[in-house]
Amino acid sequence: MTLPPLDGPPAGMSRREWREQQDPSVRAAVPENDVNPTAPASERLTILTVCTGNICRSPLAEVLLRQRLEPLGVRVHSAGTHALEGHGMPEEALELVTQGGADSAIALAHRARYLVEPYVADADLVLTMAREHRSAVVKMMPAALRRTFTLREFARLASTLSTEEARDAAQTDEGSRRDRFAAVLRAVGDQRGITPAPPEDDDVVDPYRRSRETYALSGAQLTPALSEVERIVRTAIR
Template sequence: MSHDLDDTRPNLSRREWREKMASAEPIPATRAPFEGIVPLAGARPTAADAPANPITILTVCTGNICRSPMAEVLLRERLRDLGVRVHSAGTHALVGHAMTAQAQELALRLGATAADASAHAARYLVEPLLTESDLVITMAREHRSHAVQMMPSLLRRAFPVREFARLSSTLTTDEARAAADAAGSDPHARVQAVLRAVADQRGKAPADQSNDDVIDPYRRSAEVYQQSADELVPALDEVERVLRAALTP
């Protein structure tokens, strides 16, 4: 049987999955489950001049211990200078569990801070997290469907991360900035204008959706973890490019 979370989950109810996976990936014995962790650690800017209502990005996968926290900590570090808040959740999260050791190692190698990577504690995707998010970036199409079913108003601001990259690749930085400028100076309005421009590329960009998912590496080899990162990072490059265009007049 495959150990891929996404391969096994559809045959189980949420309760059955939670019971099945409760002890699947134990937190290392050297660390208490919530030792040193505060809610949304590192997610909100703490500087005195940090925005009171920051642009918020939510990354989503299944267990919230591999792909979405890797995307979270990498995007947070990349967008830190813009005061963007980035956090993550899982549709069937292993609540309270840390990032897997392999995911942490990759995240650090790719530029995340050790503090952010070690502070992660998995949590469920719930509606309030979606409500406060300007952009929801999912690791696979099924996660985007889950989020949109929870909140249909997310339709134009929720994207599988590789779909986002595929769509935004047809939108130049100047075009993205022009869309933002047309929305005025409010950061949230600017981001939403750019996201509409990205969504409008549907039908213009190549539509091979089979490549829109980031492979789930959970309980798999180092090679699969590397493949997952190799699929994720170029897509995050596009997210960063578009957000910078929106937030840098």
């Protein structure tokens, strides 16, 4: 993805440190979406979607997942590793939101933001749009490795678990629904290496500044994977 020039940190300072110095608000808690409070706040799951600019793939995944999971009390938000901060979703991405039947008002209100450590720390599941974003998340917070997947990787691994197997995994933990969800994620993660695939098959193509056909391809790769995310979440928290 080719990005416009961005101001950056001085030598010897990380981008995250520079961002925090410029805007201390990034240290604040992750903003809440208006979700249906079907569970106490301490038990609400949080899913973070990540791409590069945070204007195409990750907000599309966010909006479509919010449509499916917010009624269950699941919070979904997104960020970008090199976000076009403050920018909205391009017309082509907004069209995909409409085609997916999601709330266009939510998509229109989206503004890109940088990925920062508190967002990762707060998330029960991090879904990245490509392997490079997964690497960036894990580099930022190595402890997030077991709960960070590319979206298509997660769908591929989850598809090898039946709903009954996922439910059994959830029932091995008698704690909160966040604990049950973590148990199911471990079962999904255990499929790594067992169900190999060409590495590029785990990426959602980046459509930024490309044709509508490329946007359509990106959406076609992204949208079916969300069904597996929804299935695993519903199975884990019920």
